Amino acid sequence: MKIPDLTELALRNLRESLLRNSLTTVGISVGVASLVAMLSLGIGLQQLASRRLVKSGLFDTVVVTSRRDLRNFGREEQRNGPAPGESRILDEASRREIEQLPNVLEANPDIRFITELRYDDKPHLTMIAALSPSAKSNDAFDGIPGGFFSSDTAPEVIVQKTFAEELLGKTPQAGADETKAADLAPSLLSKELTMRYAQRDTTPANGILSAEDRQNNLSGATYSVVSRELKLKIVGISDLDPETMRGPTRARVFLPIKLAESLHVMQPTDLREVSRSATDQPVYSSLSVRVKNPTRVQPVEDAIKKLGFTTFSILDATRSLRQFFAVLDLFLGIFGSLALAVASIGIVNTLVMAILERRREIGIMKAIGASDGDVKKLFFAEAGAMGILGGVVGVALGWAIGQVINLGTNIYLKRQDMPPEHFWAVPWWLVAGAIGFAFVVSLLSGLYPAGRAARLDPVQALRYE
Amino acid sequence: MIRAVDGISLEVRGGDFVALLGSSGSGKSSVLNLIAGLDRPTSGSVVVQDRDLARLSREELAKYRLHVVGIVFQSFNLIASMTLAENVELPLRFAEVERSKRESLVRESLGRVGLRARMNHRPSELSGGEQQRASLARALINRPQLLLADEPTGNLDSRTGAEIMDLIFELNRELGMTVVMVTHERALAERYAGRMIFLADGRLVDDLHGDGLRGDDRAAPNRADADNSNLHLDASFGLKGDRL
Numbered sequence: 001m002k003i004p005d006l007t008e009l010a011l012r013n014l015r016e017s018l019l020r021n022s023l024t025t026v027g028i029s030v031g032v033a034s035l036v037a038m039l040s041l042g043i044g045l046q047q048l049a050s051r052r053l054v055k056s057g058l059f060d061t062v063v064v065t066s067r068r069d070l071r072n073f074g075r076e077e078q079r080n081g082p083a084p085g086e087s088r089i090l091d092e093a094s095r096r097e098i099e100q101l102p103n104v105l106e107a108n109p110d111i112r113f114i115t116e117l118r119y120d121d122k123p124h125l126t127m128i129a130a131l132s133p134s135a136k137s138n139d140a141f142d143g144i145p146g147g148f149f150s151s152d153t154a155p156e157v158i159v160q161k162t163f164a165e166e167l168l169g170k171t172p173q174a175g176a177d178e179t180k181a182a183d184l185a186p187s188l189l190s191k192e193l194t195m196r197y198a199q200r201d202t203t204p205a206n207g208i209l210s211a212e213d214r215q216n217n218l219s220g221a222t223y224s225v226v227s228r229e230l231k232l233k234i235v236g237i238s239d240l241d242p243e244t245m246r247g248p249t250r251a252r253v254f255l256p257i258k259l260a261e262s263l264h265v266m267q268p269t270d271l272r273e274v275s276r277s278a279t280d281q282p283v284y285s286s287l288s289v290r291v292k293n294p295t296r297v298q299p300v301e302d303a304i305k306k307l308g309f310t311t312f313s314i315l316d317a318t319r320s321l322r323q324f325f326a327v328l329d330l331f332l333g334i335f336g337s338l339a340l341a342v343a344s345i346g347i348v349n350t351l352v353m354a355i356l357e358r359r360r361e362i363g364i365m366k367a368i369g370a371s372d373g374d375v376k377k378l379f380f381a382e383a384g385a386m387g388i389l390g391g392v393v394g395v396a397l398g399w400a401i402g403q404v405i406n407l408g409t410n411i412y413l414k415r416q417d418m419p420p421e422h423f424w425a426v427p428w429w430l431v432a433g434a435i436g437f438a439f440v441v442s443l444l445s446g447l448y449p450a451g452r453a454a455r456l457d458p459v460q461a462l463r464y465e
Numbered sequence: 466m467i468r469a470v471d472g473i474s475l476e477v478r479g480g481d482f483v484a485l486l487g488s489s490g491s492g493k494s495s496v497l498n499l500i501a502g503l504d505r506p507t508s509g510s511v512v513v514q515d516r517d518l519a520r521l522s523r524e525e526l527a528k529y530r531l532h533v534v535g536i537v538f539q540s541f542n543l544i545a546s547m548t549l550a551e552n553v554e555l556p557l558r559f560a561e562v563e564r565s566k567r568e569s570l571v572r573e574s575l576g577r578v579g580l581r582a583r584m585n586h587r588p589s590e591l592s593g594g595e596q597q598r599a600s601l602a603r604a605l606i607n608r609p610q611l612l613l614a615d616e617p618t619g620n621l622d623s624r625t626g627a628e629i630m631d632l633i634f635e636l637n638r639e640l641g642m643t644v645v646m647v648t649h650e651r652a653l654a655e656r657y658a659g660r661m662i663f664l665a666d667g668r669l670v671d672d673l674h675g676d677g678l679r680g681d682d683r684a685a686p687n688r689a690d691a692d693n694s695n696l697h698l699d700a701s702f703g704l705k706g707d708r709l
Contacts, residue, residue, distance in 0.1 A: 005558040016546050364542045367503060368603060369531025369559045371524050459503050462542065 001374045010381035017354065024343075024350040025390045031340030032394025032438045036430060037401045038336035039329060044402075044425040046325040050294070052139065053321070059294040062301050063110070063312045064098065064287040066090045088308045090284040098289055101303045103296040108132040109284040111260045112251055113267065117232075118194040119167045126163055128195070129251030130260035134290060143419070145185035146236035152258040157193060158236040163252035164188055181239040191234050193253075198266040199226045225266055340438065343390070344445040347383055351449030354382070355456070362453055363461025372454040379450035380443060387442025391435035398434070399426050469495035470506070470702035471667035477660075477696040479610070480641045482634070484654035487664035493647045494615055495702050496664070500645060501536055501613050502526040509700035513611065519700075531559055535604030537633075539616035541596040543588040543603070549575065550584040553603045560607055574602040578632060594625030601632060611696070612636060614646040618653065630657050643696070667702075 001009075014021045053059040066089050088094060098107045111130035116123050135141055136148045141158065149156045164184045165171065201224045232255070267285055291300045301311045355362070362375055402424035410420040470492045477483050485493040498504040499511050502518050511518040513533065521529060530536075543552045550571050557567045575581050578598035588596050597617060604612060614633060618626030634657050637644045648654055654661050663671035 001558055002561055004564075009558070012546070360542075361544050364544060365555065365559075366527070367501070367530065367536055367538075367542070368556045369527060369607070371527035371531075371559070373524070374527075374559055459498055462538070 001370075001377060006377055006381040007385070009378055010385050013354070013358075013378070013382055014385060017357070020350055020353065021386060024346045025386050025393065027343040027346040028340070028386060028390025028438055028442065029394035029397055031337075031343035032391050032434050033397035033401060034339040035333065035336030035437070036395050036398025036426065036434050037405075038332035039430055039434075040398065040402050040424050040426045041405075042325065042329040042332040043427060043430065044423045046329070047425050048421055048423060049321060049325070053294065059314060060291045060297065061313065062289040062291060062297060062304065064090065064107070064289055064304055065285065065310045065312075090287060090309065094307065094309070095284065095287055097307060098287065098304055098309075101300060103292045103300050105290040105292055106132060106134060107287045107289045108257055109261065110286040110288050111255075111257070111265070111267070111284075113197065113265050115198075115265075116196045117253065118196070119191070124163070124166060126253055127251040128253045128255060128260075130257040131158070131254045132257045132288075132290075135254075140238050141236065144236045144238050145182045146189045146234070149235060149256040152256050153262065154235075154256055155230060155232050155259060156235040156256065157232045158238055158254045159188070159234055160238050160252040160254075164237050167193075181237040185237050188234050188237060193232045193234060195230045195232055197228055197230070197263060199228045200224075200264045200266045201226045228263070230263070340441055344441050347386060347442055347445035348449060350386075351379055351383060351446055352452070355379075355449055355453045359456065359461045359464040362456050363458045363464065366456070366458035367462060375456070376450040376454040379453050380446050383442045383446025383450070384439055387439040388435060390442070391438030394438060395426070395431050395434050402426060468667050468701065470499065470700060472509075472701050473664070473667070473669045474699040475662060475669060475672070476698070477643060477645065479643055479695045480637070481660060482637045482644045482658045483646070483660045483662060484658035485645065485647045485662050485664060486649065486651060486654055488649060490666075491664040492667035492702075493649075493664050495667070496698065497613055497615050497645065497647050499700055499702055500611070500696065500698065501534055502529045504702060506700035506702050510697070511700055512697040514695070531556060532607055533609055534611045534613055535607070535609035537597070537600050537604050537612070537614040537617045539619035541588070541593070541600045541620070543596055543599055545588055548585050548587055549580060549591070549599045549602075552588070552599060553584075553606055556603065556607050570606060574606045575599070577605065578602045592625070593621050594628060597621060597625075597629050598632065601629070605636070610643060612642050612644045614644065616647055616649070618648070618650070626653070633657070645696075 095107050095109065098104060109130070112127055114125065114127050116125050117128075118124070131141075131149070133149075133152055141148055144158070146158070148158070159167070161179070161181045161184065164181070165179060168184060168187060170179065170184075238254075267283075289300065289304065291297050297313050301313055304311050365375060406422065406424045409423055413420055473492070473496060485496055487493045495504065499506055499518070500513070502511075502521070506519050509519070513529070516529070518526065518529065543549075544555070547555070553571045553574055554567055557570060562570070571584070572581060575584050578601050580595060580598055580602060583591060583595065588599065591599070597620075601617075612633065617629055617633065621629065630653060633644060633646070636642045644658075646654070646658065651661075659674070661671075661673040662669060663673075
């Protein structure tokens with residue numbers, strides 16, 4: 001029998017015992033729904049964790065330094081490759097080269113310097129770092145009191161909570177509740193800070209160079225350091241510390257990156273690279289390279305290493321996280337499948353009952369020319385149809401359960417003053433996979449009944465009333 | 466083991482109208498089931514068109530039932546949940562006939578038995594005679610060479626039974642279709658069959674040919690053409706109790 005005929009007959013037969021077949025299909029639906037619910041919870045949690053990690057900016061970032069950077073000297077990996085003196089320097093050209101690599105979103109110079117900030121005529125010494133516009137989506141700056149920089153060159157700063165406390169003269173008390181950034185905001189936002197910094201000025205300074213030097217064209221090797229002041233407006237206060245991983249070099253005040261670049265603040269490398277850096281082209285101590293996806297970090301790191309630089313990323317943490325979620329998904333999948341296993345027994349039961357009920361009909365079909373294979377296929381088609389139908393309804397049910405739990409959890413989170421989250425994810429492959437799985441399980445359940453129906457003796461079956 | 470058919474040997478020529486007669490339990494339905502390929506002989510052979518049914522696989526037997534024989538039962542055996550058209554169409558589905566051709570074949574077959582107007586009715590909406598005519602239409606749909614009828618008038622009143630028998634007789638005469646009919650009504654057999662085979666206790670006790678029997682009309686136009694549907698049965702068949 002051809003597939004359209006099989007399908008037509010199977011659906012017709014299913015309609016004949018509508019209540020029983022509907023109940024069996026509901027059983028499959030519940031099984032599929034539990035499978036989908038379990039797996040989508042696992043996938044949702046995994047996506048939530050990944051989103052958080054990506055937003056933290058730690059897992060999609062590769063820090064690139066030159067091998068000339070003597071701070072890296074002690075590291076094991078530095079013993080391979082060219083000697084520090086022969087290594088490439090991190091200048092604008094190499095930054096562009098890195099930015100051209102596949103999967104690289106951006107490569108920004110890591111501008112950070114220690115300087116003095118004055119607030120209310122009191123000096124505060126701290127580390128200042130530059131932020132690229134993409135940091136706006138970083139967890140540390142997402143939804144902070146105030147906001148992000150109005151532009152890439154605006155004379156604005158975002159301060160970290162601990163520095164904000166320092167500015168206001170508050171010291172955290174041991175045992176007391178932590179102050180929230182939002183509580184500090186009213187007294188600090190839109191206030192002005194004065195930053196004092198050392199600017200590297202490459203304008204040839206007559207009088208410093210001797211006539212002989214000028215003859216030898218050594219003018220570029222000379223620059224002056226000028227003390228400057230800049231007024232900056234506080235636009236945001238960050239609750240989280242985005243730079244916890246950086247240890248002692250972490251910054252507590254952040255500037256827009258273009259502004260920071262235009263300031264030509266004296267960098268520690270400027271002294272080491274005096275012979276090369278005394279031009280307008282800056283040399284960077286390190287670059288922060290953002291990768292499209294945490295999974296692409298390794299290939300990007302490899303590519304950058306090939307260019308002759310040193311890289312660093314927190315990759316292993318994501319790897320073990322993926323392993324954890326694979327195991328979690330497996331367990332959730334097994335528990336979810338239990339209900340489907342019970343449902344498959346329901347299919348066997350329904351089809352065996354159908355054989356008893358339709359024994360005479362099977363006898364008639366065989367008498368008028370149906371082969372064993374035709375009868376077998378017909379029962380398979382019925383099992384398969386119940387499986388697909390149950391799968392589709394089950395996926396919808398699982399999705400609905402997910403939505404309800406998501407809604408309930410978010411109401412709870414809202415009451416706890418926490419931002420809403422999406423714990424539930426039903427990707428298309430889970431939809432297709434669940435329906436396919438229900439179909440296969442149903443076919444397997446149909447194996448025994450279909451075989452039994454096919455083996456029926458037509459003469460005996462025709463005698464059955 | 467009960468011997469339902471005990472060493473019966475018979476030969477049927479293509480185009481014959483043969484009636485198998487006997488009382489209940491005489492083995493006539495068992496012989497019909499052997500010829501229909503629904504049962505296999507315990508020993509011996511059933512040769513139809515040079516094919517020994519005893520040696521065919523289950524799959525081949527199904528094909529034989531589908532293409533070579535058409536069966537009409539006493540209790541009609543229409544599928545109650547299907548309309549007449551669907552019932553008649555069923556063998557065409559098994560034979561994988563294209564959907565576009567099926568409708569005209571079903572109309573033609575139901576038209577031949579005078580039921581075209583009732584093709585969308587379910588069996589329960591029809592009289593016994595109409596149901597048996599539908600059953601006949603289903604048996605004819607794949608144009609079999611051999612029509613087997615098991616007490617085709619058993620559940621019908623005499624007038625309706627005669628109508629059905631007239632139809633079967635017409636098929637035998639006009640299409641040269643070989644007919645083997647099981648009945649316990651001698652009068653019916655005498656009226657339509659050209660040959661009467663009497664069975665008792667699974668044995669052949671008498672075999673009457675011709676002699677004024679209506680079905681022995683040698684002038685049946687298509688008889689010569691249908692000679693290839695000849696049937697040789699030389700078989701014993703035992704029932705080993707319930708086979709399921």
